[in-house]
Amino acid sequence: MSASVTSRALDLLGAFDPEHRTLTLSALARRSGMPLATAHRLVGELHRWGALARLESGEYVIGRRLWDLGLLAPVQAGLRQAASPFLHDLYGATLATVHLAVRDGTEVLYIDRLAGHVSVPVVSKIGSRLPMHATGVGKVLLAYAPEAVRAEVLGRLNRVTAYTITQPARLLEQLRRVRAEGFATTGEEMSLGACSVAVPVRGAVGEVVAALGLVVPDLRRERARLVSALQVSAQGISRVLADPSSAQWK
Amino acid sequence: MSASVTSRALDLLGAFDPEHRTLTLSALARRSGMPLATAHRLVGELHRWGALARLESGEYVIGRRLWDLGLLAPVQAGLRQAASPFLHDLYGATLATVHLAVRDGTEVLYIDRLAGHVSVPVVSKIGSRLPMHATGVGKVLLAYAPEAVRAEVLGRLNRVTAYTITQPARLLEQLRRVRAEGFATTGEEMSLGACSVAVPVRGAVGEVVAALGLVVPDLRRERARLVSALQVSAQGISRVLADPSSAQWK
DNA sequence: TACTTGGCTTCCGTTCAATGGAAGGACGAT
DNA sequence: ATCGTCCTTCCATTGAACGGAAGCCAAGTA
Numbered sequence: 001m002s003a004s005v006t007s008r009a010l011d012l013l014g015a016f017d018p019e020h021r022t023l024t025l026s027a028l029a030r031r032s033g034m035p036l037a038t039a040h041r042l043v044g045e046l047h048r049w050g051a052l053a054r055l056e057s058g059e060y061v062i063g064r065r066l067w068d069l070g071l072l073a074p075v076q077a078g079l080r081q082a083a084s085p086f087l088h089d090l091y092g093a094t095l096a097t098v099h100l101a102v103r104d105g106t107e108v109l110y111i112d113r114l115a116g117h118v119s120v121p122v123v124s125k126i127g128s129r130l131p132m133h134a135t136g137v138g139k140v141l142l143a144y145a146p147e148a149v150r151a152e153v154l155g156r157l158n159r160v161t162a163y164t165i166t167q168p169a170r171l172l173e174q175l176r177r178v179r180a181e182g183f184a185t186t187g188e189e190m191s192l193g194a195c196s197v198a199v200p201v202r203g204a205v206g207e208v209v210a211a212l213g214l215v216v217p218d219l220r221r222e223r224a225r226l227v228s229a230l231q232v233s234a235q236g237i238s239r240v241l242a243d244p245s246s247a248q249w250k
Numbered sequence: 251m252s253a254s255v256t257s258r259a260l261d262l263l264g265a266f267d268p269e270h271r272t273l274t275l276s277a278l279a280r281r282s283g284m285p286l287a288t289a290h291r292l293v294g295e296l297h298r299w300g301a302l303a304r305l306e307s308g309e310y311v312i313g314r315r316l317w318d319l320g321l322l323a324p325v326q327a328g329l330r331q332a333a334s335p336f337l338h339d340l341y342g343a344t345l346a347t348v349h350l351a352v353r354d355g356t357e358v359l360y361i362d363r364l365a366g367h368v369s370v371p372v373v374s375k376i377g378s379r380l381p382m383h384a385t386g387v388g389k390v391l392l393a394y395a396p397e398a399v400r401a402e403v404l405g406r407l408n409r410v411t412a413y414t415i416t417q418p419a420r421l422l423e424q425l426r427r428v429r430a431e432g433f434a435t436t437g438e439e440m441s442l443g444a445c446s447v448a449v450p451v452r453g454a455v456g457e458v459v460a461a462l463g464l465v466v467p468d469l470r471r472e473r474a475r476l477v478s479a480l481q482v483s484a485q486g487i488s489r490v491l492a493d494p495s496s497a498q499w500k
Numbered sequence: 501t502a503c504t505t506g507g508c509t510t511c512c513g514t515t516c517a518a519t520g521g522a523a524g525g526a527c528g529a530t
Numbered sequence: 531a532t533c534g535t536c537c538t539t540c541c542a543t544t545g546a547a548c549g550g551a552a553g554c555c556a557a558g559t560a
C-alpha cells in the first residue's frame with residue numbers, strides 16, 4: 001500500500017503536535033512512516049511553499065504561511081469576535097483566567113483564553129482539547145449536549161485528579177443542577193489548586209453555542225459575584241450574536 | 251509544465267485569503283489554475299484530512315485541523331505569551347484598541363490585537379500586514395529597522411488617506427524623533443478618525459523586537475498618559491522576555 | 501588519525517499513481 | 531424547454547513520485 005502524494009505531505013504536517021513543535025527531518029520521516037528520501041523531497045516542497053520553516057538548528061517548524069491560513073479558519077470566528085470585548089471586561093472585573101470554549105465531539109475545545117499576570121495552574125491553551133467531565137466549561141457544554149454525546153462521555157469518566165468525578169450518577173446529578181441553576185463549577189477536578197465556574201452562551205435562537213468560564217484558586221468566597229459577572233457577559237455575547245450591529249454602541 | 255502534486259495541493263490552500271475565506275470547488279480550480287477534475291480530487295483529499303471543511307452551502311473553508319496546526323507555528327510565540335497579560339492591562343487602563351506587531355520584511359505584521367466594545371475604525375486584524383509608513387507601530391519598527399529596509403520603504407510611500415506621509419524627508423525627520431523621544435504617533439494617516447501611539451518593545455539585549463501600540467479617536471488630550479502607559483507595559487514585556495521566570499510573580 | 505554514528509542531500513531507473521478530457525447529473529434561472 | 535453553472539465519476543495514458551543506494555558533513559569515540 002502507498003497513500004496518495006497529497007496525503008503523505010499532509011501526514012508530514014500531522015507529525016507536528018503541541019508536544020512536538022519542532023522536528024528534524026529524520027524525526028518527521030520516522031513519525032510519518034516514510035523513507036527518508038521521500039520525506040526529504042516532500043519536506044522540501046512544503047518548506048519552499050512556506051508551510052514549514054527551518055530553524056538555525058536545522059529543525060523544522062510550522063511556517064508562518066500556515067499560521068496565516070489557520071487564522072482564516074472559521075473556528076467560531078464570529079463567536080470569538082463577538083466575545084472578545086466581553087472577555088476583556090471579565091478579566092478586568094475578576095482578574096481570573098477567562099475561557100471561551102465550544103464542544104468538539106466529546107471534548108472541550110478552547111477557542112479563546114485570557115490569562116493574567118498571576119495565574120492559577122491552568123492546563124488549557126487556545127486550541128487544546130480537554131475532557132468534558134473535569135472542566136467547568138465542559139460540564140456546561142455537556143449539560144446541553146445531545147443525549148448521544150452525553151452517553152458516550154459518561155461511559156468513559158477518566159480520573160484526572162483525586163477530585164475528578166468518575167461516577168456517572170454523580171455527574172448526571174450535577175448536570176441536572178447545571179441546567180436548573182444556569183452555571184457549573186469544578187473544584188480541583190482537572191488540576192490541583194484550580195477551581196472554575198462556567199455559564200452557557202446562547203445563540204440567536206437560544207441554543208447553547210459555547211461556554212464561558214473562569215478559573216480561580218478558590219471558589220468559596222466569591223462564587224456569587226463570579227457567576228453574576230459571567231452571566232452578564234454571556235448575555236452580552238448572546239445579544240451581539242443575535243444582532244451583530246449592536247456591537248458598536250455597547 | 252505541471253507542478254508537483256504536493257505543490258498543487260498547496261496552491262489550492264493558497265487560494266484562500268482574507269478576502270476569500272470561502273470558495274466553491276470551481277472557484278478553487280479557477281484561482282489555482284487547474285482543471286476542475288484535478289481540483290476535485292485534491293480538494294477531496296484535503297477535505298478528508300481535515301485541512302478543508304465544507305459548509306452546508308457546499309463551499310469550502312479552511313478546516314479546523316489547519317487552525318490547530320497554525321497555532322503551533324512559532325510566530326513569535328514567546329513574545330505573544332509574554333505580552334499577553336500586559337496587553338490586557340493596557341486595554342484596562344486605556345480602553346483603546348491595543349496592538350502588538352513585528353516587522354515582516356517591509357510591512358507590519360500584527361501578531362496580537364485587543365479591541366474593546368467601542369472601537370475606532372481600525373483596519374488591522376491579527377495576521378494582517380499593513381504599510382510601515384502609515385501606522386504607529388510601523389513607524390516605530392521602521393525607526394529601528396536596518397538601513398536597507400528603511401531605504402526600500404522610503405522608496406514607495408503610497409498614499410492611503412489625505413494625511414498619509416508621502417515625502418521621504420518628512421518621514422525621515424519623524425523617524426529621527428521617534429528614536430529621540432521613544433514613541434511614534436500617527437494622525438489619520440491610515441484611516442480617517444483613527445490616531446495612534448506606539449513604543450518599541452526591546453528584547454534581552456536591548457534590540458527592538460516588536461512594537462506596542464494604541465489606536466484612539468483623538469490624541470491631543472491624552473498623549474502623555476498613553477505614552478507613559480505604553481512604556482510601562484513595554485518595559486514589563488522586556489523584563490519577561492529577558493527572564494521568563496519572572497512572569498510568575500508579576 | 502582513523503573509525504563510527506546519525507543526520508542530511510543528491511541521483512536516477514522503474515513503476516504506479518496522478519492526470520484531465522469527456523460524459524452525466526443536479527439545480528436554478530430565463 | 532433550454533441554457534448556464536456547478537459538482538461528480540470514469541478511465542486510458544504518461545510523466546512524475548518513489549526510494550534504494552551512495553556520498554557528505556559534523557560530532558563523538560578510541
